[in-house]
Amino acid sequence: MAEIDNRYARGGFGARTDVVIDEGLRAYMLRVYNYMALGVAGTAVVSLLVMSNPALMRTIALGPMKWVLFFGVLGLGWFAPRIIFSGNAAIAHGAYWLYCALWGVLISPFILAFFAKNAGGLVFQALAIAAVTFGATSLYGYVTKRDMTGWGSFLSMASIGLIVAMLVSFFVVSDPATGKTVSFIISALVVLLFSAVTAWETQQIKDMYVYGAGDAALVDRSAVFGSFMLYGSFITLFIHILNILGIMRSE
Numbered sequence: 001m002a003e004i005d006n007r008y009a010r011g012g013f014g015a016r017t018d019v020v021i022d023e024g025l026r027a028y029m030l031r032v033y034n035y036m037a038l039g040v041a042g043t044a045v046v047s048l049l050v051m052s053n054p055a056l057m058r059t060i061a062l063g064p065m066k067w068v069l070f071f072g073v074l075g076l077g078w079f080a081p082r083i084i085f086s087g088n089a090a091i092a093h094g095a096y097w098l099y100c101a102l103w104g105v106l107i108s109p110f111i112l113a114f115f116a117k118n119a120g121g122l123v124f125q126a127l128a129i130a131a132v133t134f135g136a137t138s139l140y141g142y143v144t145k146r147d148m149t150g151w152g153s154f155l156s157m158a159s160i161g162l163i164v165a166m167l168v169s170f171f172v173v174s175d176p177a178t179g180k181t182v183s184f185i186i187s188a189l190v191v192l193l194f195s196a197v198t199a200w201e202t203q204q205i206k207d208m209y210v211y212g213a214g215d216a217a218l219v220d221r222s223a224v225f226g227s228f229m230l231y232g233s234f235i236t237l238f239i240h241i242l243n244i245l246g247i248m249r250s251e
Contacts, residue, residue: 028209028223029142035227039100040234046104047111061109069106074163076102077232084225089217092224099228103235110239122249126242133241134234137195141202151200158193162186184247187240194236201229 050056060066076083076099084092111123141148169182205226209219 025206025209028219029205031223032205032226032230035096035224036231036234039096039227039231042097042100043104043107043235046101047108050105050108051111057109060105066106066109069102073099073102073106077228080228081225084221084228089220092221096224096228096231100231107235107239110242122242122245126238126245129241129245130234130238133191133195133237134198134230137198138202138230141199142206144199144203148200148203151196152204155193155197155200159197162190162193180247180250184244187243187247190240191237191244194233194240198230198233198237201226201233205229 050060060069076095080095080099083095165186169179169186205222208222208226211222
């Protein structure tokens with residue numbers, strides 16, 4: 001009997017623990033994806049509300065407000081880890097929903113331009129392509145056994161480089177044809193980069209769960225931060241896929 005109990009302790013309890021962890025991880029990842037999906041839906045609602053106000057649209061598109069929103073999004077994204085993990089749960093959720101709302105206001109003139117020219121066809125096409133791309137790369141990050149931890153530094157530097165390239169091209173390139181070519185190349189690079197970023201983020205989100213397992217508050221904050229990360233990648237993919245489709249349509 002003692003031998004049977006020992007075997008059960010080494011094998012049975014270990015297996016039961018794995019099952020509990022797997023179930024907890026699935027519930028945690030589902031929460032992350034649900035938060036992200038709600039964030040995307042919230043962004044769509046905010047964009048539609050802003051697009052229904054022509055005066056506000058002109059203020060955003062033609063004035064300095066777009067730069068305030070742009071750097072507000074960048075700043076909130078940069079300080080997200082400190083805000084989410086050092087504050088309480090309400091602050092963590094508030095930061096996430098504010099981030100989604102800022103994106104909705106920021107991209108509304110961009111989306112409206114495509115709606116006006118293409119009756120929304122390109123917008124929905126870009127959304128579908130972004131969803132498939134995001135889903136495939138996030139699934140890879142979830143199931144792969146390859147350790148992608150070392151990708152973080154390269155992806156961060158590449159992201160900063162592309163942001164600088166976008167700002168430089170906006171202020172320096174004046175020829176419309178050249179600007180269109182540069183915009184296409186940058187958007188293609190962004191889509192490739194953030195496909196990799198999505199896979200890397202998904203693996204990091206899994207690791208956060210393993211690290212915080214047993215601490216319900218930490219796991220909840222990790223879920224919010226995970227949705228924050230994946231939301232930003234999805235919106236970035238969507239915007240640049242839409243830009244690529246728009247340029248191809250105009251050729």
